[in-house]
Amino acid sequence: MRTSRPRSRPSTSGPATRRRRPRVRAGGMAVLVAVMASLASPALRATGRSGPGVPVSMVEIHSAHGASYVPALQGKRPLFILALGSDARPGQSVTKQRSDSIHIIGVDLVRHRATILGFPRDSWVHIPGHGTTKINTAMSLGGPALAVRTVESVTGIRIDFWMLTSFGGLRRMVNGIGGLRVYVPRPMHDRFSGANFRRGIHRFNGPKALAFARDRHDVPGGDLGRSRNQGRLMIAALSKLHRVFDKDPTRIFGWIAVGWRNIRTDLSVRTLLDLAFTASSIPLDHVKNLVVPASVGKVGSASVVFITSAARRIYADMRKDGVVG
Amino acid sequence: VFPLSATGSVSTGKRNAGAVRAAAAKVQGTLSAFYDAAFLDPATRRQALPASAWNAFARDVQEQARSDAASLTLGETGPNIDTLSLTNATLSVRVLLDPQGRPQAAVATVAFDASGMLKGGEAVVVTNRASFLLRPAGASWVVVGYPDARTDVQSPTPSPSGTASPAPAASGSFSPGASP
Numbered sequence: 001m002r003t004s005r006p007r008s009r010p011s012t013s014g015p016a017t018r019r020r021r022p023r024v025r026a027g028g029m030a031v032l033v034a035v036m037a038s039l040a041s042p043a044l045r046a047t048g049r050s051g052p053g054v055p056v057s058m059v060e061i062h063s064a065h066g067a068s069y070v071p072a073l074q075g076k077r078p079l080f081i082l083a084l085g086s087d088a089r090p091g092q093s094v095t096k097q098r099s100d101s102i103h104i105i106g107v108d109l110v111r112h113r114a115t116i117l118g119f120p121r122d123s124w125v126h127i128p129g130h131g132t133t134k135i136n137t138a139m140s141l142g143g144p145a146l147a148v149r150t151v152e153s154v155t156g157i158r159i160d161f162w163m164l165t166s167f168g169g170l171r172r173m174v175n176g177i178g179g180l181r182v183y184v185p186r187p188m189h190d191r192f193s194g195a196n197f198r199r200g201i202h203r204f205n206g207p208k209a210l211a212f213a214r215d216r217h218d219v220p221g222g223d224l225g226r227s228r229n230q231g232r233l234m235i236a237a238l239s240k241l242h243r244v245f246d247k248d249p250t251r252i253f254g255w256i257a258v259g260w261r262n263i264r265t266d267l268s269v270r271t272l273l274d275l276a277f278t279a280s281s282i283p284l285d286h287v288k289n290l291v292v293p294a295s296v297g298k299v300g301s302a303s304v305v306f307i308t309s310a311a312r313r314i315y316a317d318m319r320k321d322g323v324v325g
Numbered sequence: 326v327f328p329l330s331a332t333g334s335v336s337t338g339k340r341n342a343g344a345v346r347a348a349a350a351k352v353q354g355t356l357s358a359f360y361d362a363a364f365l366d367p368a369t370r371r372q373a374l375p376a377s378a379w380n381a382f383a384r385d386v387q388e389q390a391r392s393d394a395a396s397l398t399l400g401e402t403g404p405n406i407d408t409l410s411l412t413n414a415t416l417s418v419r420v421l422l423d424p425q426g427r428p429q430a431a432v433a434t435v436a437f438d439a440s441g442m443l444k445g446g447e448a449v450v451v452t453n454r455a456s457f458l459l460r461p462a463g464a465s466w467v468v469v470g471y472p473d474a475r476t477d478v479q480s481p482t483p484s485p486s487g488t489a490s491p492a493p494a495a496s497g498s499f500s501p502g503a504s505p
Contacts, residue, residue: 061449062478067396069389071458071470249456249472250432253335253421260337260424269337269423273430277458277470 072109072278078322079107080157081275082148084139084164085213085230094166095143095264098136101213101230102147104157106322107278113286115323116234117314118227120294120305125154134304139164144264154307155315161267169262170213171206176258177244180204180236182212190215209233223305224291231289238279238287245280252276288324290314326357326365327416327435338424348428349418351466352459355381356416356433359468363398364439364451365411370403383460383467396474399451406449406478409441431466433457443480452477 073079085101086094102119121136127150130141138150148159165173174180182204188195194207195215204212213233219225244251256273267275293310296303317324334345359381362369369375374394382390394400414437421430437453458470 057482058450058479059482060477060479061443062395062400062402062476067393067474068472069386069393069470070472071386245472249458250419250434253419253430253432256421257335257337269421270429273421 070277070281071274072112072281073107073274075109078318078320079109079278080159080161080318080322081105081107082144082151082159082162083234084144084147084162085170086139086164086166087136088166090168094164094169095139097140098134099139099144099147099164100136101227102135102151103227103231103234104151104155104159104318105234106157106318106324107282108322109278110321111286112282113288113321113323114282115288115290115318115325116231117318117324118224118231118289118291119151119154119307120223120227120291122223122303122305123154123292123294123307124297124299124304125150125307128153134302144266155311155318157315157319161271162265163267164264165262167210167214171210173206173258173262174204174209175206176262177237177240177255179206180209180233180240182209182232182236184212186220188212188215188218190217192217204236221291222296224294227291228289231291235284235287235289238282239284241276241280242284252280290324326360326411326437327353327414329353329418330415331417332420333418334420334422336422336426339422339426341422341426341428344422344426344428345420348420348431348461348466351461352418352431352433353416355459355466355468356435356457360414360435360437360453364437364453365409367408370399370406370409372404374398374403381468383462383469386467386469390468390471393471393474396476397455397471399476399478402478405444406451407442407444409439409449409451411437411439413438428461431459433459447480447482450479450481452479 081104083101083103083105084099086097087100088094088097098121100121102121104117106115106117108114119135121134123135124132125135126132127135127138127141127146130138135150135154139147144162144164148162151157152159180203181201183201184197184199187199188197190196193214194211197212202208213230214226215229216222216226219229241255244255252273256269256276259272260269265272292314293308294305295308297306298304314324329349332345332349334340359378362378363374364370369378379387379390390397399406415435417434419432420428423429433456435453435455435457439451441449443449453476455474456472457468458472459466460469
């Protein structure tokens with residue numbers, strides 16, 4: 001838990017944490033129609049519905065549909081979450097293995113935008129106190145706290161919270177929310193991960209989602225392409241959250257419970273719920289999915305990824321408001 | 326106003342049925358008080374909803390809620406309704422528990438139907454459907470959000486042909502509530 005570091009986090013409660021959902025509902029159009037109808041004629045609109053017994057018409061006197069207000073995090077500075085995926089096998093400590101999936105999720109709380117920035121697991125970086133090595137070893141050397149410090153050291157971005165899951169955790173989460181619809185941009189046939197998908201939209205259960213997230217052998221750029229696909233899964237989850245929440249807000253608690261059981265985090269349940277509400281208010285087209293610019297190379301006999309200098313502009317951009325662009 | 330038609334919980338750790346029941350009862354109290362003031366109490370219906378009624382909402386949400394009064398209450402039609410009686414009210418509450426079994430939040434789903442008479446003598450039917458997010462605030466629970474809220478006020482008028490007919494001119498004096 002990283003709760004003692006003095007820093008100002010975006011507010012997770014209190015007066016500045018609410019906002020109206022930025023969307024137009026069909027109900028809003030209904031109100032507009034009703035207003036126009038009432039302006040056009042003093043006789044109000046007749047809906048023409050009939051009840052049992054004596055036929056009746058229902059004259060609408062007042063109709064106000066679609067007021068919607070969802071609490072969301074708000075703050076002057078952006079929110080940064082480090083999402084980690086451990087490569088722990090059954091029986092191993094999730095927090096003491098390598099993190100083979102590493103993403104900063106930056107959220108612009110003012111303009112309700114987000115950027116997912118992935119780091120290839122083999123990125124050759126400085127790990128505080130441990131010299132230069134692959135970024136994924138940071139967690140095995142010092143747990144999520146060192147993974148956070150490493151990413152902060154590389155990017156200059158201050159991480160607010162971390163979340164960590166495992167292979168099994170991802171499988172269970174995807175199953176727990178009833179699967180995900182994911183666009184697979186090119187065919188994937190990889191016997192190592194088990195990914196075997198045609199190009200197009202797929203409905204993934206937990207094991208398929210995991211295979212999609214793990215495949216690096218036949219995706220463009222290998223580890224870089226895999227990192228981008230992991231971002232695609234996150235966006236697919238966000239899309240499903242929107243649909244679920246719009247249809248039945250009570251189901252968001254089920255998501256929180258499924259998430260809580262399958263992640264390690266320094267968030268509280270309450271803040272996780274705040275994050276879920278915040279996520280439900282971020283339009284999908286306000287989310288960017290990027291991977292740090294990098295090239296593949298060798299250090300000795302080890303295959304590594306060198307993050308290029310172009311990444312510095314991305315970090316600087318994200319530090320400002322949480323997003324790129 | 327509301328009998329509790331269903332209570333449920335989502336646990337992230339320890340279960341605590343007693344805490345869920347207590348939380349649901351407080352949610353019931355908060356929403357019953359608000360709906361009573363916003364719909365059923367003739368005194369508050371005829372005038373603007375008193376400021377105290379908005380205490381059902383968290384302080385920082387009250388301004389937004391007031392601006393959404395047309396969806397959350399009878400809005401401007403309230404003063405034109407002479408009598409109104411509850412015909413149906415259901416409330417289901419789902420409580421989120423933290424790992425220690427402490428209630429952290431609740432989602433309440435409301436169905437509210439009432440019927441009565443307009444001041445001009447016409448019958449009136451009121452339908453409200455809403456979902457509310459609530460959180461504990463001290464000893465009570467307050468509304469911190471409403472993912473969906475709508476109110477319809479309709480007047481059933483006899484129509485021998487069973488087809489739509491124009492409304493009586495008297496109804497024209499009512500204006501639809503402000504668009505949210």
